[in-house]
Amino acid sequence: MIYFDNSATTKPYEEVLQAFVQVNKEFFGNPSSLHALGGKSEQLLTTAREQIAQLAGVHSNEIIFTSGGSEGNNLAIKGTALMHRSRGNHIITTSVEHPAVTEACEQLRMLGFDITYIDVDKDGRVSSDDMIRAVTDKTILVSMIHVNNEVGTIQPVEEVGRRLKDFPKVLFHVDNVQGASKVPLDIYRSNIDLCTFSAHKFHGLKGSGFLFVKKGVKIAPLISGGNQEKSLRSGTENTGGIVAMAKAFRIAENKRKSNMESLLEIKKYIIHQLEEVPGLVINTPRDHAAPHIVNVSAVGLKGEVIVHALAEQGIFISTTSACSSKDKTPSGTLRAMGVPEEEATGAIRISLSYENTLEEAEKMVHTFKQVLDRLNKVMRRNK
Numbered sequence: 001m002i003y004f005d006n007s008a009t010t011k012p013y014e015e016v017l018q019a020f021v022q023v024n025k026e027f028f029g030n031p032s033s034l035h036a037l038g039g040k041s042e043q044l045l046t047t048a049r050e051q052i053a054q055l056a057g058v059h060s061n062e063i064i065f066t067s068g069g070s071e072g073n074n075l076a077i078k079g080t081a082l083m084h085r086s087r088g089n090h091i092i093t094t095s096v097e098h099p100a101v102t103e104a105c106e107q108l109r110m111l112g113f114d115i116t117y118i119d120v121d122k123d124g125r126v127s128s129d130d131m132i133r134a135v136t137d138k139t140i141l142v143s144m145i146h147v148n149n150e151v152g153t154i155q156p157v158e159e160v161g162r163r164l165k166d167f168p169k170v171l172f173h174v175d176n177v178q179g180a181s182k183v184p185l186d187i188y189r190s191n192i193d194l195c196t197f198s199a200h201k202f203h204g205l206k207g208s209g210f211l212f213v214k215k216g217v218k219i220a221p222l223i224s225g226g227n228q229e230k231s232l233r234s235g236t237e238n239t240g241g242i243v244a245m246a247k248a249f250r251i252a253e254n255k256r257k258s259n260m261e262s263l264l265e266i267k268k269y270i271i272h273q274l275e276e277v278p279g280l281v282i283n284t285p286r287d288h289a290a291p292h293i294v295n296v297s298a299v300g301l302k303g304e305v306i307v308h309a310l311a312e313q314g315i316f317i318s319t320t321s322a323c324s325s326k327d328k329t330p331s332g333t334l335r336a337m338g339v340p341e342e343e344a345t346g347a348i349r350i351s352l353s354y355e356n357t358l359e360e361a362e363k364m365v366h367t368f369k370q371v372l373d374r375l376n377k378v379m380r381r382n383k
Helices: 014-026 036-056 069-084 099-110 128-133 157-166 239-274 303-311 332-336 341-345 358-382
Strands: 063-066 090-094 114-118 139-145 171-175 194-198 209-213 280-282 293-298 347-351
Touching: 014 239, 036 063, 036 239, 063 069, 069 099, 069 139, 069 171, 069 194, 069 209, 090 099, 099 114, 099 139, 128 157, 139 157, 157 171, 239 280, 239 293, 239 358, 293 303, 303 347, 303 358, 332 341, 341 347
Parallel strands: 090 114, 090 139, 139 171, 171 194
Antiparallel strands: 063 209, 194 209, 280 293, 293 347
């Protein structure tokens, strides 16, 4: 098996699985319980929070544990809207966000909020000038993705955050789910108020994540009832998943520092090989792009057909975002970039991790070319 769908989810590290099992076997107490077993669970949570905060470059009291990226984005966006609606009803985001952001915004639109979507250029990148020009006296939140989950474009987060300092009443939320442990982000220097992370994107377990909430920032909870996580996210904490997430984050950060050159070499090889294939168009930009995502279109073919054909050969890639892959419409990100519908329909995403090898890439490229040749011959016969 060759797995190149790491932007959808990553395979948990063995040490992460062991940590999860050990905590749930030996320290299964409720962290809110007063007895010793509960106290041990609470201690594990505290240690994990401190470790995660150190890796993220923030203070431990600014970490709120969630179930993952979608909940984190919803808590940041809806929590801001509910808390600050008396101050304004305007939210600014981009046209290339993850559905967890766009659908949260559209829900708020139905409740009377005004949503502005900023267009992107042909590389899928927004202009900080356009973002700032959209701010009004009713704006309460700017939300933008750090690394686009479909094509890998890196957005000018630091520049937008710096310029938002001129608007102290506007909160700044960043979806860093795809960027974590791939593209460094200085949260404080970028003037970020809210930042979303998801464990299963950096070899942790599904169902675990965290939201950075800057000290002094007020948002409303979406889940109430138990007063956990500073009353911002009630419910018994997933101690095993959180401890495993801290371990995964540490391992992934170490690999980012030691294995980045290898990752970039694999990506460069894939792009070089595929850009020479007739009928293929590389959608991932050459500049301002993450090291782990390659998006390419096979003109005249359907992306899902390619995905299934490669899966039959034991090679796993995807079309668009995993959350949207069963939707038959062309990628919203590619449409926003101005990619023609015929090309967008044939788009596939190859996403890497530090565990992948150049040998795997070579086999994938070879098989991909064979699949394309076979599918194109079938298409020509059916015309």
